């Protein structure tokens with residue numbers, strides 16, 4: 001029912017080019033999605049990345065799955081590709097001599113976790129080993145160029161993959177900007193992020209693609225150029241945690257993928273945050 005986005009026409013209209021497929025840490029052909037809703041697996045807790053937790057598949061779209069951590073809440077669902085290295089079959093952590101952990105925000109007293117684990121896994125639908133696909137190779141260098149078109153996850157609405165542009169490139173990082181949206185959704189990430197895809201990936205993978213928005217795109221002239229807005233985003237971030245540009249660039253690499261901010265909605269957060277979001 002939703003018409004397919006016409007990339008060929010859009011690239012012509014915007015006189016732009018697609019980032020070549022070799023830039024991305026993605027398989028040429030997306031692996032099959034063998035997960036089904038209600039299947040259980042082990043997953044890295046996105047809010048506490050040293051923990052492996054039990055997760056349940058809540059939804060399946062193309063080669064991505066929507067996950068919820070067992071014992072957590074239903075407000076922190078997250079999406080992963082079926083070839084994510086952060087997903088493992090049930091039993092993996094124990095086999096490695098590790099211990100499964102309660103998710104951040106575990107609903108019960110921590111002392112009840114061992115019993116909770118037994119209960120949540122009893123009679124559960126385990127994901128088959130074949131559902132876990134091997135991670136793609138990491139390209140050896142950041143080969144992205146400013147202005148190239150890509151498809152990218154909207155991290156604020158992570159079920160969405162959208163039409164996007166490389167707004168800036170800095171060492172191993174790229175600045176992702178969303179076509180037709182003012183800067184609010186833009187972000188820096190590593191060139192080997194699993195949240196960015198070549199043009200045509202959604203169509204080939206059976207995943208919906210969000211077309212460009214209508215809010216003062218860069219073509220209307222009402223938006224500052226993306227190099228400027230990426231520099232602003234960086235500066236605001238550094239100011240907010242008192243970093244010099246030098247110490248900031250060292251830290252950036254580690255922070256970019258894992259940074260979440262939890263806002264108490266009663267608080268005044270200052271000029272860089274909107275507590276209503």
Ligand code: MLY
Nearest residue numbers: 154157160162178181185210
């Ligand atoms: N409800 C949100 C959705 C925004 C999606 C933006 N992405 C596609 C970059 C809003 O309208 O603000």
